[in-house]
Amino acid sequence: MQTLLRPIVIRDLQIDPPLLLAPMAGLTHSALRQILFGFGGVGLASTEMLSAKRLPTESPRISPYLIRTPSERPLSYQLLTSTPDEIAAAMEALHAVKAEAIDLNMGCPAAAVGKFGAGFSLMEQPEAARSIVAEARKRTRLPLTAKIRLGSELDEAKLKSFCTMLQDEGIDLLSVHARLKNESFARRPRWELIRSVKQWLTIPVVANGGIFSVLDAENCLAVSGADGLMLGRGAAIKPWLFAEIARSLCGSTIAAPVVSLRVVYGDFIDHLNELFRPEYRLGRLKEFTHYFARNYKFGHYLASRVQSSASVEEAGDRATAFFERGT
Numbered sequence: 001m002q003t004l005l006r007p008i009v010i011r012d013l014q015i016d017p018p019l020l021l022a023p024m025a026g027l028t029h030s031a032l033r034q035i036l037f038g039f040g041g042v043g044l045a046s047t048e049m050l051s052a053k054r055l056p057t058e059s060p061r062i063s064p065y066l067i068r069t070p071s072e073r074p075l076s077y078q079l080l081t082s083t084p085d086e087i088a089a090a091m092e093a094l095h096a097v098k099a100e101a102i103d104l105n106m107g108c109p110a111a112a113v114g115k116f117g118a119g120f121s122l123m124e125q126p127e128a129a130r131s132i133v134a135e136a137r138k139r140t141r142l143p144l145t146a147k148i149r150l151g152s153e154l155d156e157a158k159l160k161s162f163c164t165m166l167q168d169e170g171i172d173l174l175s176v177h178a179r180l181k182n183e184s185f186a187r188r189p190r191w192e193l194i195r196s197v198k199q200w201l202t203i204p205v206v207a208n209g210g211i212f213s214v215l216d217a218e219n220c221l222a223v224s225g226a227d228g229l230m231l232g233r234g235a236a237i238k239p240w241l242f243a244e245i246a247r248s249l250c251g252s253t254i255a256a257p258v259v260s261l262r263v264v265y266g267d268f269i270d271h272l273n274e275l276f277r278p279e280y281r282l283g284r285l286k287e288f289t290h291y292f293a294r295n296y297k298f299g300h301y302l303a304s305r306v307q308s309s310a311s312v313e314e315a316g317d318r319a320t321a322f323f324e325r326g327t
C-alpha cells in the first residue's frame with residue numbers, strides 16, 4: 001500500500017502519523033486516551049472541550065477533564081470560549097499542564113453552548129472569533145488550531161472568508177467536521193467541501209467526520225485531499241483503528257493491533273478506577289459502552305445492561321456475563 005499521508009509539522013510539534021483524535025465530551029479522557037496510545041498510530045490526541053472560564057480553577061490532579069498520564073503525548077487541549085477576556089488565564093493554565101497544542105472550539109452546535117456565544121456560533125460572528133484567535137495567538141507560542149463545521153448553510157464565500165481569517169490571525173492547523181450546523185451524524189459527511197478549504201489555505205487542513213474503517217479513511221483522503229484525518233466516534237468504537245490506518249495509509253511500522261474486546265473493556269474500567277474519583281467513573285463507562293458495544297451483533301444488550309447499572313462494579317459484572325456468553 002502506498003503512503004498517502006506524510007507527517008504534519010506545526011511550530012515545534014510533529015504530528016506523525018497525521019492522525020488526530022477528535023475532542024469528544026465525556027469520551028476523550030485519560031482512560032480512553034491510554035488505550036488509544038497503547039495500540040499506537042495516534043499523532044495527536046485531544047481532551048474534550050474545556051470551559052475557558054472554569055479552567056483556571058480546575059485541579060489537574062483531580063479534574064476528570066485534566067487528568068493525564070505520561071503515555072498520553074502529544075495532547076491538544078480544546079478551549080470553549082465566547083470572549084477574549086477568558087483567554088489569558090486559560091492559556092496560563094494550559095501552559096502549566098504542559099499542553100502540546102491548543103485548539104479552539106468553533107464547531108459545537110449544541111444550543112446550550114450557542115446560547116453563550118461559544119462553539120459553532122463563533123462561525124456566525126466572525127469578528128468575535130477573530131478577536132479570540134488574535135488574543136490566543138498573542139498569549140501562546142504553542143501550536144494553535146481551530147475546529148469548525150462547514151457553516152449553517154452551503155455558502156462557500158462565507159466559509160472561505162472565515163477560514164482565511166483564521167489563518168491570517170495565526171491559526172496553525174484547521175480541522176473541519178464536514179457537516180453543516182444542523183446536520184446529524186447519520187448524514188453522509190461532505191468530505192468534498194474540505195477539498196475547497198484545502199485550496200484556500202496554506203496551513204494544514206484535517207478532515208473529520210464519518211471515518212469508521214481504513215476504507216473510510218482512504219475514501220475521505222481521496223475525496224478531500226486533506227493533510228490529515230481526525231477520528232471521533234470511530235476511536236471509541238475501535239480504539240485500534242488509528243493503528244490500522246497508520247499502517248495502511250501512513251507507512252507506519254507499528255505492530256499490527258492484536259485485539260481482544262474483553263481486554264480493551266477491562267483495561268478501560270481499570271484506568272477509570274485508577275485515575276478518577278468514584279463519582280466520575282460510571283458516567284464515563286456508560287458513554288464509552290454506548291460506542292464500544294457496536295462491535296457486537298447484540299451490543300445494544302450490553303449497552304442497556306451497563307446503562308441501567310448502579311455502579312462500575314455492577315456494570316463490570318454484567319459486561320463479564322455478556323462476554324462469557326460469547327455474543
Ligand SMILES: Cc1cc2nc3c(=O)[nH]c(=O)nc-3n(C[C@H](O)[C@H](O)[C@H](O)COP(=O)(O)O)c2cc1C
Pocket residue numbers: 022023024025026027048049078105106107108147177208209210211230231232233234
Ligand atoms: C459524544 C460526542 C462528544 C463530542 N464533543 C465534542 C467536543 O467536546 N468538542 C468538539 O469540537 N467536538 C465534539 N464532538 C464532535 C466530534 O469532535 C466530531 O467532530 C464528530 O463526532 C464527527 O466525527 P466522527 O464522525 O469521527 O465521530 C463530539 C462528538 C460526540 C459524538
